[in-house]
Amino acid sequence: MSPVGKPKSHESAVAHVSGTAVYTDDQREPAGMLSLYPVLSPHARARITKLDVAPALAVAGCITVLTAADVPGENNTGVIIHDEVLLPTDEISYYGQVVAWAVGEDEAAAREGAAKIVVEYEPLPAIKTVKEAIAANSYHNDPQIIRRGDPDVALAEAEHTFTGEIEIGGQDHFYLETQVSWAIPDGEGNLQLYTSTQHPTETQEIVARILGLPKNRVVCTCLRMGGGFGGKESQSNPFAAAAALATYKTGRPARCRLRRHHDMLITGKRHGFLSQYEVGFNSDGTITAMKAVLTADGGWSLDLSPPVLGRAMLHVDNAYYVPNLVIEGHIAKTNRVSNTAYRGFGGPQGMIAIEEVCDRIARTLNLPPDVVRERNFYHGEGDTNRTHYDQDIVDNRIARVWQEAKAGADYMVRRAAIAAFNETSPYKKRGLAITPVKFGISFNNVQYNQAGALVLIYTDGSIQLNHGGTEMGQGLHTKMIQIAAKALGVKVDRLRMMHTSTDKVPNTSATAASSGSDLNGQAVKNACEILRDRLAAVAVHMLNLDAPEDMVFEDDWIYCRTYPSARITFDEVVKQAYSERISLSATGFYRTPNIFWDAKLSKGRPFYYFAYGAAVSEVEVDGFTGTFKLRQVDIVHDVGESLNPLVDRGQIEGAFVQGMGWLTMEELVWDGEGRLRTFAPSTYKIPTISEVPEQFTVHLLERAAQDGVIYGSKAVGEPPFMLAMSVREAIRAAVAAFGNADYVPLALPATPEATLWAIEAVKAMVRQGQPVEVVS
Numbered sequence: 001m002s003p004v005g006k007p008k009s010h011e012s013a014v015a016h017v018s019g020t021a022v023y024t025d026d027q028r029e030p031a032g033m034l035s036l037y038p039v040l041s042p043h044a045r046a047r048i049t050k051l052d053v054a055p056a057l058a059v060a061g062c063i064t065v066l067t068a069a070d071v072p073g074e075n076n077t078g079v080i081i082h083d084e085v086l087l088p089t090d091e092i093s094y095y096g097q098v099v100a101w102a103v104g105e106d107e108a109a110a111r112e113g114a115a116k117i118v119v120e121y122e123p124l125p126a127i128k129t130v131k132e133a134i135a136a137n138s139y140h141n142d143p144q145i146i147r148r149g150d151p152d153v154a155l156a157e158a159e160h161t162f163t164g165e166i167e168i169g170g171q172d173h174f175y176l177e178t179q180v181s182w183a184i185p186d187g188e189g190n191l192q193l194y195t196s197t198q199h200p201t202e203t204q205e206i207v208a209r210i211l212g213l214p215k216n217r218v219v220c221t222c223l224r225m226g227g228g229f230g231g232k233e234s235q236s237n238p239f240a241a242a243a244a245l246a247t248y249k250t251g252r253p254a255r256c257r258l259r260r261h262h263d264m265l266i267t268g269k270r271h272g273f274l275s276q277y278e279v280g281f282n283s284d285g286t287i288t289a290m291k292a293v294l295t296a297d298g299g300w301s302l303d304l305s306p307p308v309l310g311r312a313m314l315h316v317d318n319a320y321y322v323p324n325l326v327i328e329g330h331i332a333k334t335n336r337v338s339n340t341a342y343r344g345f346g347g348p349q350g351m352i353a354i355e356e357v358c359d360r361i362a363r364t365l366n367l368p369p370d371v372v373r374e375r376n377f378y379h380g381e382g383d384t385n386r387t388h389y390d391q392d393i394v395d396n397r398i399a400r401v402w403q404e405a406k407a408g409a410d411y412m413v414r415r416a417a418i419a420a421f422n423e424t425s426p427y428k429k430r431g432l433a434i435t436p437v438k439f440g441i442s443f444n445n446v447q448y449n450q451a452g453a454l455v456l457i458y459t460d461g462s463i464q465l466n467h468g469g470t471e472m473g474q475g476l477h478t479k480m481i482q483i484a485a486k487a488l489g490v491k492v493d494r495l496r497m498m499h500t501s502t503d504k505v506p507n508t509s510a511t512a513a514s515s516g517s518d519l520n521g522q523a524v525k526n527a528c529e530i531l532r533d534r535l536a537a538v539a540v541h542m543l544n545l546d547a548p549e550d551m552v553f554e555d556d557w558i559y560c561r562t563y564p565s566a567r568i569t570f571d572e573v574v575k576q577a578y579s580e581r582i583s584l585s586a587t588g589f590y591r592t593p594n595i596f597w598d599a600k601l602s603k604g605r606p607f608y609y610f611a612y613g614a615a616v617s618e619v620e621v622d623g624f625t626g627t628f629k630l631r632q633v634d635i636v637h638d639v640g641e642s643l644n645p646l647v648d649r650g651q652i653e654g655a656f657v658q659g660m661g662w663l664t665m666e667e668l669v670w671d672g673e674g675r676l677r678t679f680a681p682s683t684y685k686i687p688t689i690s691e692v693p694e695q696f697t698v699h700l701l702e703r704a705a706q707d708g709v710i711y712g713s714k715a716v717g718e719p720p721f722m723l724a725m726s727v728r729e730a731i732r733a734a735v736a737a738f739g740n741a742d743y744v745p746l747a748l749p750a751t752p753e754a755t756l757w758a759i760e761a762v763k764a765m766v767r768q769g770q771p772v773e774v775v776s
Contacts, residue, residue, distance in 0.1 A: 001555065003485040003492050004711050007646035011478040011497060012224065012471075023226055024196045025180045025257050033182075034063060034254040036242055037110035038262060039100045039117050041092040044128060044335040044674025048090055048099070050120035056102050059116055061109030063252075066101040066245055073212030077241055079202060079234045084301040084338060086210060086241055091124070093300035094335050095675045096265035098238075103246045103254065126335035128674040130167075130274045130297045133332035140298045140305060140331040146313050146602040148388040149324035151280075154289030158280025160364065165277070166356055168349050168748050170297070171270035171342060171662045172678075174686050175472075177226025178263040181240035182255050183207075183247040191244055193220040197236040198228045198470050199510035204502045206237040207244045218244075221501040225472035229658070230341030232472070233510045234304055235267045264679040269668060270342035271308055272297040275353040280324075281361050285372040289324040292316055292353055296346070298331040299338040305331045307444040308339075312346035314444075314606065317388055318354050318722075319398045319436040320376040325388045335674055341512060343658065344721045347439055352748065355435060355725050359732060363742045369729065370411070370434050374402065378438070390603040393438075397612040401636045401701055402436055405614035408699055409434070409634035414618065422737040427623045430631070431733030434616045435726040439719040440607030441514055442595055448509040449592035449608075451519035455484065455527040457584040461571040463490070466498045468508030469520040474717060475647035476516045482643060483521045483710065487528035489553025490570055514611075514715035517643060519590055521710035527588025534586075535570075538577045542568055593708075609706060611714050613637035615656065615723035621734040623759055626752035628664070628731055632695040637720055641705035641712030652698050652720040659724025661687040664731070664750045731755060741765040 015021035053065035068075050068087040078084040088099060099119055104110030127133050155161055181203075182194040191211070197203045197220070204220040211218075220240070225232060239256045246254035258266065273296050280289035294312055298305040309329045316327050358376065362369040377398050378385050385393050406412070411434060418430045443449050454466040465484050471477045477497045485492045498504065509519065536548035539558045543566045550561045559567030577584060597604035616634040621627070635656065639648045665685045669677045678684040705712030732744045735755060739762030747754035 003482045004643055005641065006644065008478060008482060008644055009646060010475050011481055022223055023177055024182060024194050024223055025255065027182070027194065030184055030253045032252045034103050034105065034246055034250060034252050035107040035110045036101045036103055036246055036254060036256040037107060037114040038098045038266070039102065039114050039119060040265060041095060041097040041099055043092065043121055043123050044095045044126035045124045046092050046121035047124060048088060048092065048119065049122050050118060051100065052118040053100065055116040055118060056113035059109060059113040061105040062102055062113030063105065064103045064249060065113065065117060066103060066242065066249065070245060070249055071210055072248065073210050075210070077206050077210070077238045078301060079237070079303065080306060081302055084303065086238055094337055096337065098266060101242050101246065103250065126674050127333070128335060128670060130272065130295055130332045130334065133334050134295060138333045140302050140333045144309065144313060144329040144602070145326065146389055147326045151289045151291050151324040151326045154324035155278060155280040155291070158288050159282050161278065161280045162360065162364070163278045164360065166275050166353065166748060168273040168275060168352055170272040170339065170668045171666050172264055172668065172684060173229045173231030173342060175225070175227030175229060175231060178258040178260060179232070179236055179239045179267065180255070180257040181236065181243045182253065183240070183243040184253045185247050185251060190217045191219070191247065193218065193240055193244065195220055195222060195236055195240045196225045196232055197222050197240065198225070198233045198472065198512055200470065200500055200502050201506070201508045202234065202510065203237050203240045207241050210241040211244060211248050219501060219503045221499050222470045223499050225470065228472035229343045230345065230512060231267060233341040233512050235340050260681070261679050264684070265676055266337070268299060268303060268338045268340035270662065271305065271339040271346065271349065273312065273349040277353055277357060279357050283365065285361050285365055285367050285375050287320065287322050287357070287361070287376050290322050290357065291326050293328045294350065295330040295332050297334055297336065297339055299334055299336045301338040303338040303340045305339065308341065308346035310346070310444050312350035314389060314440060315347040315350035316353055318351040319378060319438040320354055320358070321378045321384050322388065323383065336670070343655065344718045345513065347718065348659065348662070348722050351722055351725065355729065359729060360743060363736065363744065373436065389606070391605045391607065393610060395609065395706070397638050397701065398436055398438060401612045401614045401638055404699070404701070405434060405616055405634060405636040408636060408697070409616035411616055418618070428620055429623065429734040429737040430618065430620045431730040431737065432616070432618045433726045433729035433733055434614060435723070435729055437613040437719055437722045439611050439722065441518065441611055441715045442592055442606060442608045443509065443513045443515060444606060446595055446597060449515070449519065449595060450509060451523040451590050452505045452508065453520065453523035453527045453588040454504050455524070455531060455586055455588065457531060457574055459575055459578050461494060461574050463488070463495045464498050465495050465524065466504040467520040467524050468500065468505040469516040470500045470511040472511070474516070474651060475644065476511065476520070478647055479517050479643045480520060480524050483524050484528050486711070487525045488532055489558070490556050514717040514719065516717070517713065518709055518715055519592070522590035523588040525588065525710065526590055527586045530586040530588065531584070534582050535573050535577055538580060538582065539568055539573045542573065542576060609709065609714065611638055611719040613719055613723050615726040617726040617730045619727065619730040619734055621731060621755060623738055626756035626759065628734070628755065630660070630691060630693045630727060632693055634697045635723055636699045636701060637723070638701040638704055638714060639716045640709060640714030642700055643711060643713045645700060648700065648716045649698050651716045653696065655718070655720035656723050657687050657692055659721040660691065660727045663724055663728040663748060667749050667751055735759050735762060739763040739765055
């Protein structure tokens with residue numbers, strides 16, 4: 001029986017719930033381990049006029065203090081361009097920036113030492129918002145443009161037009177395990193890192209850069225992460241570098257482990273965006289033209305902002321065909337944290353704009369929003385099924401998931417019932433909405449679409465499995481075990497998953513872009529097939545046969561397809577292969593085929609395929625408090641031929657809830673001085689179990705195997721995040737019912753305060769004599 005496609009529980013599930021799973025900071029400490037504690041800037045921008053570390057060194061147990069002067073290599077951790085100093089020399093660029101690290105025998109000593117360090121500043125003018133950056137012409141990059149058709153002519157000829165803008169908030173990653181790294185010297189000038197990172201190869205590279213070492217002197221290992229969501233793709237590097245620098249300076253092992261409030265202050269978030277648009281449309285609701293300007297808040301350094309902006313620009317269409325479209329993208333340079341990767345990687349910020357447009361068109365024309373969305377779907381062949389960057393949508397499943405979602409949720413009957421409820425309920429209103437998702441799968445940068453693996457078979461038939469992906473709770477390792485078991489025809493209990501490490505699989509890509517299973521799964525399969533071919537050649541001789549291509553590997557047996565009684569155990573063949581001096585280890589490799597991008601023309605085929613989904617959400621909004629209750633969610637999502645339905649359902653549910661948090665409650669608040677005020681669970685609200693509805697149905701699209709991917713499966717990590725847009729649109733529908741206005745301005749996130757303001761706005765529109773338009 002094939003292990004692929006079965007709802008197998010997470011390979012570390014028992015360890016997770018029993019507390020025996022070992023994370024970076026759970027390991028047994030080496031002798032002499034030191035701890036780091038940061039000194040943070042109290043200003044958004046300032047010049048350092050004095051830095052005196054002597055008082056810290058007088059503290060008992062404070063061993064040393066790390067400053068820029070201690071860096072033996074390049075004092076920079078920038079990943080695309082080198083614009084991100086590890087430790088500042090003369091100027092700080094955001095509130096909470098690390099100025100120095102105190103290093104102590106334990107954390108208490110390091111904390112006391114950090115408190116004694118004297119830093120004096122001369123405050124400088126700071127750019128604190130995207131709109132301030134626009135006014136000051138403060139950008140990290142030149143404008144990026146993608147164009148299709150002639151939007152200016154189409155807008156001039158459109159039956160209806162409107163303009164608008166939406167400010168899109170950021171989001172803290174709020175992983176359970178904060179940033180943490182250990183650095184351990186070997187006494188011979190080499191360094192072992194244990195790091196909570198989604199990108200061990202990049203962490204290896206950055207640490208080598210900081211210390212002025214070749215990469216082969218630095219080994220980076222990731223045991224597992226207590227969550228990442230993109231926040232440990234590049235942002236783990238400075239903390240690994242700080243620990244490594246402490247080890248370099250002292251010759252002793254060192255740990256850098258952030259407290260929650262430090263993590264929230266220091267690290268980058270999901271990019272906030274300002275989206276400005278002008279739209280033309282016909283009386284039937286079809287969009288004829290759209291001009292959009294997307295400005296991402298990059299923060300003080302570039303980090304991964306260019307590909308985040310790029311993905312936003314590539315996803316501003318979501319599932320909709322816009323014949324005349326131009327998108328202009330900017331990265332604002334502000335004095336805030338350097339914003340970074342986050343689940344969806346710009347896709348959600350791009351999609352929000354056109355979902356806002358679709359709802360506004362519907363209410364302007366007094367049409368149901370779901371009808372307007374349907375009328376604008378990509379469809380047919382040729383231009384109507386081709387994106388604005390010239391990629392054909394080869395396997396368009398938008399209409400299919402949409403119709404299945406509507407039917408499964410009994411959408412039309414419930415829409416009528418909600419309209420009737422709202423007629424008789426003056427203080428509470430309900431809303432129902434359905435929204436689609438079309439999300440491209442592949443890294444924006446073509447070179448990252450590659451992966452490696454290393455599979456070792458021992459003479460007792462047990463197997464070690466290594467690959468370049470990292471485990472952050474998403475079930476990647478579980479799927480890799482299933483893939484290897486299927487490819488080798490063995491039972492899963494033979495396989496041991498090894499920790500991800502740069503000395504086993506080098507030059508890896510980040511575990512990101514929803515590509516972990518796609519890339520690493522193919523590399524694992526490739527390695528296993530190499531080994532299977534070697535073993536098949538041995539097995540045919542042992543069975544007195546002569547066609548190794550006819551050998552079947554299944555359930556720990558190897559047998560002939562056309563003569564199945566001729567069979568032999570996997571163990572016997574392995575032992576014989578060793579006796580014949582045949583290698584029992586193999587490296588595997590995979591690169592995604594047939595993808596390309598022309599940066600000059602902003603055209604190409606950047607995605608190997610698209611993942612699709614649709615979600616129906618029903619909410620009830622309290623007119624007195626602005627709070628909402630999510631009553632029911634029904635999802636249909638396309639994961640191809642699922643490798644593991646249990647893992648995939650968990651990913652879909654988790655992504656949806658996380659997306660709901662971003663859209664409705666997770667509000668990052670900076671004060672007038674550029675200081676983050678929401679830096680703890682007491683002030684930053686994330687979803688809890690009480691926000692998850694009892695009626696939460698997830699249906700995996702059936703008969704959905706995808707050609708050219710690992711065992712017909714599709715990526716699942718990021719696409720479901722955007723399904724939560726249905727919650728915000730359902731809140732908008734409920735708000736509209738308080739006043740029946742033709743425009744519902746709803747801030748993002750739609751917090752209770754924002755929802756109350758929206759309710760007051762729609763009531764005011766009616767009071768001012770606007771025509772009352774009922775939208776069911």
